[in-house]
Amino acid sequence: MKDNNEETEDAMFETLFTQIGSRGKFQKRFNYLYNMLFVMLVSMPYYNIVMALAVPDHWCHLPGRNGTNYTLEQWKEITLPREKDENGVMSFSKCKMYNISHLEDITYINYNRSSNQHDLISCQYGWEYDKTWYTETAPSRGNWVCDKEIYITNLYSFNRVGDIVGTLVMGQLGDMCVEQSDTVASISYEPRTYGYGVCVRALRRIGRRPVFFISLAMLVVGRLVNAFTSDMYYVFMAVTVFTSIPVTALYQTPLIIGIEVSASEERSLIALLQCIGWTAGLCTMPLVFWALSGDWFLFLIVSTIPSVFFLFSCNLFPESPRWYAAMGKTSKCVKVLKKIAKVNGKTLPEETLANFKLLNGKTEQAYGIASLCSSWRLAKNTFLISISWSLGNIMYYILMLNVNTMAGNPFMNFFWQSLVELPGYFVGNYLSEKLGRRWMNSGTFLLMALAHIPIILMINQPDLSWVITCMIVLIKLGVTVSGYAGYLQAMETFPTCVRQTGCALGSLAASIVGTVGPYIILL
Secondary structure, eight states: OOOHHHHHHHHHHHHHHHHHOSSSHHHHHHHHIIIIIHHHHHHHHHHHHHHHTOOOOEEEOOTTGGGSOOOHHHHHHHHSOEEEOTTSOEEEOSSEEEOOSSTHHHHHHHHSGGGOGGGEEEOSSOEEEOOSSOSBOHHHHHTOOGGGHHHHHHHHHHHHHHHHHHHHHHHHHTOOOBEEOSSSEEOOOOGGGTTOOOOOSOOOOOOHHHHHHHHHHHHHHHHHHHTTOTTSHHHHHHHHHHHHTTHHHHHHHHHHHHHHTSOGGGHHHHHHHHHHHHHHHHHHHHHHHHHTTTBHHHHHHHHHGGGGGGGGOGGGOOOOHHHHHHHTOHHHHHHHHHHHHHHTTOOOOTTHHHHHHTTOSSOOBOOGGGGGGSSHHHHHHHHHHHHHHHHHHHHHHHHHHGGGGSSSOHHHHHHHHHHTHHHHHHHHHHHHHHTOHHHHHHHHHHHHHHHHHHHHHHTTOGGGHHHHHHHHHHHHHHHHHHHHHHHHHHHHHSOGGGHHHHHHHHHHHHHHHHTTHHHHHHO
């Protein structure tokens, strides 16, 4: 049950945003700039490492061909054995070669091919890489193939470890508060009003705005350092983990602030803007890589630099006024509200500061993540959101990583798989309004489960591969729709003072599950 202070603050914010504008120029500028354009640009340095770790087709290098008239194919034919690849097709070995020390050995091997299995050895002189699509990638530069293939899988997995650290640290730095009642610590919670309560003077956390800019600086610096450290694998891995730490906060912070300063009817649109920006960034990224002739070094730099400009947009990115109110910083809260009112061409009522100060007589205590278990209903919803995000995350991550193993143009493969997300967001936006978040999310998971049945039955039937492809596209569409609904549910379910912590916990669970994704691909 909500106390009078909570009801007063809820009513005050609703009244204030009605007076200063909840759909005005400020909200439009903030949401289109940070929840769409920024998300588009920052999605590239976040995911560019996936494309930079692509492994081109490769085979053992054997010196000496330049002194002969053999073409490359002829040279491979007489120096490399054939074996079944991951698709069951006979092709040249990527990691084995015939034991050749002299050109005379070639003639011997050429005429005694069937009896030479005992003459097979691992690559002795390095590897050659197919340059049809890539000039160079991080694995081809460091020769992370064959016995070192696990290097790439570990990088993908440890990248998710960084997500785990980031969700623990950044989420709690951006939030505070649990209300201390006379008997138990509890969070006010009511879905209809999204649980905006009075949460004051809890922990001296730094707030959402500083977390946002610190996170952006970490991502940009880390990814640029990645471009220069591929020759030092463990340094490269450490930097990759460091770079993934701030990612969760970068997406959640502008979304949360955008939702808190906008009309409740606009929340679905704000989430949709983020999704459109995300898809636009993922579609742009492979085209940039392709335009740079598949040079991973230039690609990391070119796809990261645009995000730097947002480091200089401090004046356009406010702290959440609701967060200031929750911290008891009423003067700063009023200052932000005045700025919003000014941009919207409105005037903040003069009595606002005095009214806020009347609400600051009650002290509060913070419990961080533990506060999400302060009531059965909140704990249950936290658990369900975490499960939903985890299942969607593992499917999404596996599908994205598997693009690098598909035949054909790798850049267009990535482009088309990213583009299919766009209709998913519009379908999600439409159905979430018509069916509600809960039924749409549950129904989508059921649809994805059913889509896996024909894949299991037909996986070993090459002539029905088109059916499998259609089912995979359907699953990717379902993952997108479910992710959209789940994200929206989280924004609307968690109370203000633990919204970023609650979302961080959901991301934490998803990231923990996501760490096994690269090893599933390795199988």
